[in-house]
Amino acid sequence: MFTGLIEEIGMVVGMEVTREAGILTVAAGFPADLIAIGDSIAVNGACLTVVRKGAGTFSFDVSPETIARTSFNNLKKGTPVNLERALAVSGRLDGHLVSGHVDCLAVIRERRAVSGNTFLSFRMPGEYLKYVAAKGSIAIEGISLTVNTVDEEGFTVNIIPHTLQKTTLEGKKVGDVVNIETDILAKYVERLLSRRDTGNSPGISLELLAKSGFM
Template structure:
């Protein structure tokens, strides 16, 4: 689990590409020199990857086909910067929000505008993701924990302070660029429960429940 607080702006120093995988090597002195071990989880542009080797100040991770299909990692090139965050320790603090590192899909930067000291990014996203995005809710963009400033039918906005711009890859993104998105995990589970309520024939379920309706809520004291 992650929090969306980027620890380091790493640099891609190695790429081994196969037919359905990428072996990615990232130089990240801030992260690697703090006792990073093989088998640990590290988020790269919001994608949870497993460290397979460590050499000097760089770590290597394998990116499988499912991850390439869901994210933008397949388009990385040597020299590209990436957001890096280690998994949250059990005694750590939530400075951002709950981030699993399991990318839901990608969006496209539609516009970039100044708003005082901040920079506002408007990002187009498919309906399958937009239904989980709410104004003033949380979203991870390229692994960065951000607050949604506005929501439309097919796009949403986030506002970036100068510190975030200076220490993440967002400052390098331009209109038309693809970005990784992870929506609120609680919203996804709620949507799944609503679309597939427990019913007859459900293994291990004995409660006689149906869809949540206004009458159902009233009958249960809500």
């Protein structure tokens, strides 16, 4: 699990795609002795496993599912990427719970400055938009953000200067594609409701939500 708080911006050293799978190598400032083979790192919001370490670089196997569902097809040498190591059990959850499993892609449909901040509007598939709520949480390129508004085609967010400078959002423009992970809690609530509708669950109650960890 992750928090959506980006630790640093890495740089793609190479992205080799063979058939439908690939190997991604990223240059990063993480101390090599703190990263072990098998550790999880979120790269632009996608949870990947470290399979090799080099001098200031880390390599990951990228599955066909990840390539098909994310913007990794657009990665090339020199592309900046958001990086976050997996959340330690003793760590602080300052963002929101992020699984590192990208749901879909969204397209930036508008970008403008507002009172020193940056307003971004995104268009995303309707089948995932149902999990997005105004003032709820969403992960964009692995960044934990609060949704401002939602409409029939997408949603908007407001980016403070610190977040813009410390993530890859600073270089994003209208038409760019980004990785989206919706709030995991919304998916579990939908699952519980669907089981009730099919008669496989006693229904939703405050007691059930509390037992399931939603309260």
